[in-house]
Amino acid sequence: MPSDLAVLRERLAARVGEENVTADGAPYAVDGMVPALVVRPGTQHEVSEVVAACAEARAALVPWGGGTAMAMGNPPRRLDVVVRLERLDRVVEFDPDNLCITVEAGMPLGRLQALVAERRERLPLDPPDADRVTLGGLVAANQSGPCRLLHGTARDWVLGLRVVLPDGTRIHCGGRVIKNVSGYDMNKLFIQSFGTLGIITEVTVKLLPMPVCRATVLGAFTGFAEAAAVLEEVQASFLLPEALELLDPAAADLLQPVLGLASRGTFTLVAGFSGSQSTVDRQVRDLEAMVASRAGHAKTFREAESDQAWTAITNVQGGGAPDPKRVVCQLAVPIARTASMLASARTRAAAQGLAATVTAHAGSGLVCAALLPGDDLTEAGALAGLAAVTEALREEAVGVGGSLVLLQAPPRFKARVEAWGKPGSSFATMRRIKAEFDPQDLCSPGRFLGGM
Amino acid sequence: MSNKVLVQELRRVVGEANVIDSDVHLQLYQYDAYLEERRPDAVVFVHSTEEVSRVLKLCHAHGVPSVPRGGGTNLSGGTIPFKGGVVLEMIRMNRLLEVDKGNLRARVQPGMFNLELGQALAPLGYQYLPDPASQKAATLGGNVAENSGGPHCFKYGVTTNHVAGMTVVLSDGEIVELGGMAPDTPGYDLTGVFVGSEGTFGVCTEVVVRIVRQAEGVKTMLAIYDSIEKGSETVSAIVAAGMVPATLEMMDQLVIHAVEKSLACGLPLDCATVLIIEVDGLKDDLEEQTEAIVRLCMEHGAREVRVAKDEAERALLWAGRRGAFGAVARITPSYLVCDGTVPRTTLPLVLKKVAEVGEKYDLKIPNVFHAGDGNLHPLILFDWRDAEQKARVMKAGMEILELCVQLGGTISGEHGVGLEKMDAMHLILSAEDIQAQLKVKRAFDPADLANPGKIFPAAQEVSHAQ
Numbered sequence: 001m002p003s004d005l006a007v008l009r010e011r012l013a014a015r016v017g018e019e020n021v022t023a024d025g026a027p028y029a030v031d032g033m034v035p036a037l038v039v040r041p042g043t044q045h046e047v048s049e050v051v052a053a054c055a056e057a058r059a060a061l062v063p064w065g066g067g068t069a070m071a072m073g074n075p076p077r078r079l080d081v082v083v084r085l086e087r088l089d090r091v092v093e094f095d096p097d098n099l100c101i102t103v104e105a106g107m108p109l110g111r112l113q114a115l116v117a118e119r120r121e122r123l124p125l126d127p128p129d130a131d132r133v134t135l136g137g138l139v140a141a142n143q144s145g146p147c148r149l150l151h152g153t154a155r156d157w158v159l160g161l162r163v164v165l166p167d168g169t170r171i172h173c174g175g176r177v178i179k180n181v182s183g184y185d186m187n188k189l190f191i192q193s194f195g196t197l198g199i200i201t202e203v204t205v206k207l208l209p210m211p212v213c214r215a216t217v218l219g220a221f222t223g224f225a226e227a228a229a230v231l232e233e234v235q236a237s238f239l240l241p242e243a244l245e246l247l248d249p250a251a252a253d254l255l256q257p258v259l260g261l262a263s264r265g266t267f268t269l270v271a272g273f274s275g276s277q278s279t280v281d282r283q284v285r286d287l288e289a290m291v292a293s294r295a296g297h298a299k300t301f302r303e304a305e306s307d308q309a310w311t312a313i314t315n316v317q318g319g320g321a322p323d324p325k326r327v328v329c330q331l332a333v334p335i336a337r338t339a340s341m342l343a344s345a346r347t348r349a350a351a352q353g354l355a356a357t358v359t360a361h362a363g364s365g366l367v368c369a370a371l372l373p374g375d376d377l378t379e380a381g382a383l384a385g386l387a388a389v390t391e392a393l394r395e396e397a398v399g400v401g402g403s404l405v406l407l408q409a410p411p412r413f414k415a416r417v418e419a420w421g422k423p424g425s426s427f428a429t430m431r432r433i434k435a436e437f438d439p440q441d442l443c444s445p446g447r448f449l450g451g452m
Numbered sequence: 453m454s455n456k457v458l459v460q461e462l463r464r465v466v467g468e469a470n471v472i473d474s475d476v477h478l479q480l481y482q483y484d485a486y487l488e489e490r491r492p493d494a495v496v497f498v499h500s501t502e503e504v505s506r507v508l509k510l511c512h513a514h515g516v517p518s519v520p521r522g523g524g525t526n527l528s529g530g531t532i533p534f535k536g537g538v539v540l541e542m543i544r545m546n547r548l549l550e551v552d553k554g555n556l557r558a559r560v561q562p563g564m565f566n567l568e569l570g571q572a573l574a575p576l577g578y579q580y581l582p583d584p585a586s587q588k589a590a591t592l593g594g595n596v597a598e599n600s601g602g603p604h605c606f607k608y609g610v611t612t613n614h615v616a617g618m619t620v621v622l623s624d625g626e627i628v629e630l631g632g633m634a635p636d637t638p639g640y641d642l643t644g645v646f647v648g649s650e651g652t653f654g655v656c657t658e659v660v661v662r663i664v665r666q667a668e669g670v671k672t673m674l675a676i677y678d679s680i681e682k683g684s685e686t687v688s689a690i691v692a693a694g695m696v697p698a699t700l701e702m703m704d705q706l707v708i709h710a711v712e713k714s715l716a717c718g719l720p721l722d723c724a725t726v727l728i729i730e731v732d733g734l735k736d737d738l739e740e741q742t743e744a745i746v747r748l749c750m751e752h753g754a755r756e757v758r759v760a761k762d763e764a765e766r767a768l769l770w771a772g773r774r775g776a777f778g779a780v781a782r783i784t785p786s787y788l789v790c791d792g793t794v795p796r797t798t799l800p801l802v803l804k805k806v807a808e809v810g811e812k813y814d815l816k817i818p819n820v821f822h823a824g825d826g827n828l829h830p831l832i833l834f835d836w837r838d839a840e841q842k843a844r845v846m847k848a849g850m851e852i853l854e855l856c857v858q859l860g861g862t863i864s865g866e867h868g869v870g871l872e873k874m875d876a877m878h879l880i881l882s883a884e885d886i887q888a889q890l891k892v893k894r895a896f897d898p899a900d901l902a903n904p905g906k907i908f909p910a911a912q913e914v915s916h917a918q
Binding site: 095097098099100120142152153155156165169170171172173175176177178179180181182183184185186187188189191192193208209210211212235236237238239240275276277278279281282283330332333334335336337364365366397400401402403405420421423424425426427428429430432433435436437448449450452 | 552553554555556557598599601605606609610612613622626627628629630632633634635636637638639640641642643644645647648649665667668688691692694695696733734736737740741793794795796797822825826827860861862863864865866867868869873877880881882884885886887888889891892893894895896898907908
């Protein structure tokens with residue numbers, strides 16, 4: 001440890017306690033880069049003191065919530081300190097009558113859901129790994145799940161944030177009311193800022209009443225065309241599914257133990273419905289009829305079984321646990337291109353002899369492709385093949401106005417394929433924002449778009 | 453640069469007929485729906501992104517500020533050219549460029565009226581959800597600049613929840629694409645940051661909006677009460693019962709009187725308040741929802757509940773609400789609209805306190821409010837020719853905003869800060885919060901030429917802030 005970091009360690013220990021600073025950085029390596037120090041502040045004020053001390057020492061830091069998005073992004077340009085937020089897990093205020101809750105950023109999503117469920121409310125955001133992902137991490141990495149179809153993403157539910165800026169200054173954005181145009185919408189700046197503009201320490205979200213009724217309809221098809229046709233039919237109908245997922249045969253087979261599909265190797269469309277008994281019943285009926293009309297096999301789960309099915313489907317791509325044997329990428333395309341993008345990912349992977357599991361938030365324009373080379377990517381050939389598939393998919397997505405982002409990839413792979421793709425015409429403005437907020441380039445340096 | 457030279461240069465860029473600078477013409481551009489006035493040096497009619505870029509390059513080269521203007525319906529002074537310079541008249545950029553049903557997006561130019569987009573989508577079976585009450589005269593570009601709300605926000609959110617991308621021109625003339633047709637564009641969410649920036653980041657010249665299928669069914673109700681508290685209690689009871697109506701709107705007696713005088717919608721003149729409730733979605737449970745809501749209204753002391761039987765009756769129930777501001781304008785020379793927002797359950801308390809403010813300053817204050825989302829619009833009536841009265845109005849307005857903040861709310865729900873509420877910003881933001889916002893302003897508009905002199909307290913202008 002360089003001598004100035006030894007000084008920093010003492011300073012941090014003086015602020016957060018010796019037991020909350022460690023030099024054992026290995027478990028918190030980011031893309032193989034091991035931090036010299038790991039610190040666990042216990043309050044928002046302590047976060048601000050830690051960040052100010054790092055700024056003074058010119059130490060580069062990366063915030064760490066549940067660790068579910070740590071495999072995303074470019075490898076950091078520098079990394080001295082990992083700031084863990086697990087001790088910031090308190091409820092600040094729960095106001096069930098106004099459908100609103102404020103929690104500290106380290107609160108895991110699963111725990112928040114359990115808490116508000118006691119008052120028959122919920123936050124309709126459902127990224128994978130709900131028990132690990134923290135509210136701060138969900139916001140910073142803009143994580144979402146199947147029910148973004150009806151309910152949107154963090155930007156639609158976050159009412160307010162408290163943030164520690166890169167120099168240690170504490171600010172707040174928004175508030176706890178649904179409509180708020182008092183100054184700029186600063187919440188939007190920090191949602192999907194990926195730890196590059198400071199550390200989110202507190203999150204206020206609005207909530208929804210718990211639906212009376214839930215159901216999930218699976219439609220299993222032997223052919224891709226039939227699944228895609230039913231998808232289109234649902235989208236053109238009045239039905240209001242909360243989620244609409246398309247699973248390729250590999251994903252459907254992985255889910256076989258939970259979903260109990262009649263046959264293996266099917267393209268499976270999954271729709272989630274919630275609401276009153278009569279609207280859920282009607283939607284189940286309509287979708288079952290659509291599936292049958294295309295020679296598909298329909299299966300319906302209700303209530304607790306429906307919830308179980310969704311937990312499994314949401315996590316089918318393995319969540320955020322880094323795995324050196326996989327490359328997982330997310331393709332974003334205009335909604336109507338989702339199904340064909342899924343098909344294309346399968347075809348391109350197969351052409352390179354790669355196993356793949358491909359799923360899609362089919363009504364939202366997002367395809368998740370896990371590419372499995374079969375060994376640990378030490379073979380130069382395997383790496384080149386994977387890179388070729390990824391680049392081809394990126395080109396295809398960019399060609400229709402979309403993007404490809406790496407959700408998980410070993411550092412060796414990231415050295416060949418950029419994690420976010422090429423920035424667009426707004427990049428100069430983004431860089432000016434970064435320079436205004438973090439002139440010393442200390443917060444997650446290099447991890448974001450364009451090495452920002 | 454002298455005005456004359458500026459106008460000559462502008463004419464060279466956009467053509468003789470597209471620049472106006474006569475006194476009479478400029479007078480038409482010195483005000484909006486707020487109470488201040490400031491005359492621009494020139495008004496430029498623009499027709500394309502490239503033309504906006506050329507005009508802004510010229511302005512930038514000469515250090516001339518500019519303000520884009522849509523329908524001029526802004527209630528906080530957002531379109532007033534506070535520091536002079538050029539007003540960009542956006543109204544000719546009013547085309548619907550593309551409706552893409554498969555991708556659930558439409559591409560529109562900013563000068564199109566909000567209602568026009570709705571009318572173009574309806575025959576296709578689609579809709580754009582944000583519908584501010586001023587939708588007949590408010591443009592989509594203005595909606596983007598102000599992050600407009602409207603009477604459907606409790607269920608459907610505000611403008612920012614429905615904008616997927618845009619083309620903007622920065623104050624140095626640079627053309628920048630934000631967001632787009634695909635979701636989750638990598639990088640900072642500049643679309644989200646730009647919406648609601650009140651013209652201070654640049655000029656929006658094209659918008660990609662989310663469209664959705666029209667609801668299969670809709671039911672509209674009007675509940676009539678002898679007390680405002682009972683109306684507010686009903687709203688909380690509906691939400692507590694787990695329902696999410698599309699609309700929960702209230703008007704008090706003074707507004708009802710004004711509405712009846714000008715629109716004759718058949719509202720009872722002797723009631724304290726009316727509550728408009730609308731539920732929409734799949735038709736299967738609309739009857740049962742309507743019955744449950746009617747029951748809740750009656751349980752909470754409604755005198756009568758009317759359920760619209762057809763589209764004509766529904767239109768009549770809405771006409772009163774949509775026409776409320778206009779109707780009030782007919783009974784008073786001027787009014788100041790407050791736009792404070794509070795957590796919904798504190799509405800009865802804040803309304804009582806607003807009435808006390810009215811008594812204290814001897815002013816009439818009718819109320820229209822979005823009860824579902826806690827956004828209230830006290831309308832303080834006065835005569836602009838009476839300077840002493842105007843001073844009292846300003847004090848009363850500020851006191852109402854302070855009330856909202858004390859109850860956990862904020863100073864503006866949907867009308868923006870503009871010139872009106874600059875001095876109220878300190879009620880909700882610390883010096884550090886304001887400095888952070890100014891960092892974003894500098895990143896978009898380092899020269900401070902985009903609608904300068906707005907939003908932030910005068911002492912904290914962009915160039916001085918570090």
